[in-house]
Amino acid sequence: MAVHEVTVLFIVNYIANMAAGPFIGKWIGRFGDRNMMLVQYSGLLMVFLAYGGIYAFGWGVVVASVLYILDHLFFSMNITLKTYFQKIADPADIAPTAAVAFTINHIAAVFLPAALGYLWVVSPGGVFLLAAGMASVSLGLSFLVPRDPAPGYETILGGVRPQPAE
Numbered sequence: 001m002a003v004h005e006v007t008v009l010f011i012v013n014y015i016a017n018m019a020a021g022p023f024i025g026k027w028i029g030r031f032g033d034r035n036m037m038l039v040q041y042s043g044l045l046m047v048f049l050a051y052g053g054i055y056a057f058g059w060g061v062v063v064a065s066v067l068y069i070l071d072h073l074f075f076s077m078n079i080t081l082k083t084y085f086q087k088i089a090d091p092a093d094i095a096p097t098a099a100v101a102f103t104i105n106h107i108a109a110v111f112l113p114a115a116l117g118y119l120w121v122v123s124p125g126g127v128f129l130l131a132a133g134m135a136s137v138s139l140g141l142s143f144l145v146p147r148d149p150a151p152g153y154e155t156i157l158g159g160v161r162p163q164p165a166e
Contacts, residue, residue: 052128
């Protein structure tokens with residue numbers, strides 16, 4: 001793609017994300033964290049597999065551009081992780097947990113580009129397969145999120161479901 005084409009892609013992507021943002025927030029409130037995580041990770045799984053299809057079958061720049069925008073729209077649903085955390089966390093734990101998350105993200109931001117850059121040189125399709133694998137794991141873990149998370153009911157595997165106030 002030429003510079004002006006990439007610029008147009010970025011602008012279209014930003015506009016799509018700005019337009020979708022308020023709807024995503026409303027959908028999280030309406031459908032819940034669990035359902036939105038299931039949509040997000042299912043969508044990312046399909047996008048990463050389709051990226052692999054582009055590499056394997058050469059589907060073209062237009063398909064790649066649409067997938068790029070969809071990729072960012074699904075990643076914008078990541079706000080569900082924060083809303084879920086706010087529902088289950090003790091307020092005193094939020095700042096320390098955010099600090100640890102920031103540190104882990106920083107380490108990953110240094111390590112992953114090097115490792116995935118090497119994987120790209122060895123097997124470009126492997127990068128998409130690995131991303132699809134990570135999305136699959138996240139999708140599987142999303143099924144553990146209860147429909148109505150609360151302190152003491154963080155996953156469907158443990159705790160007692162809170163009863164409504166009488």
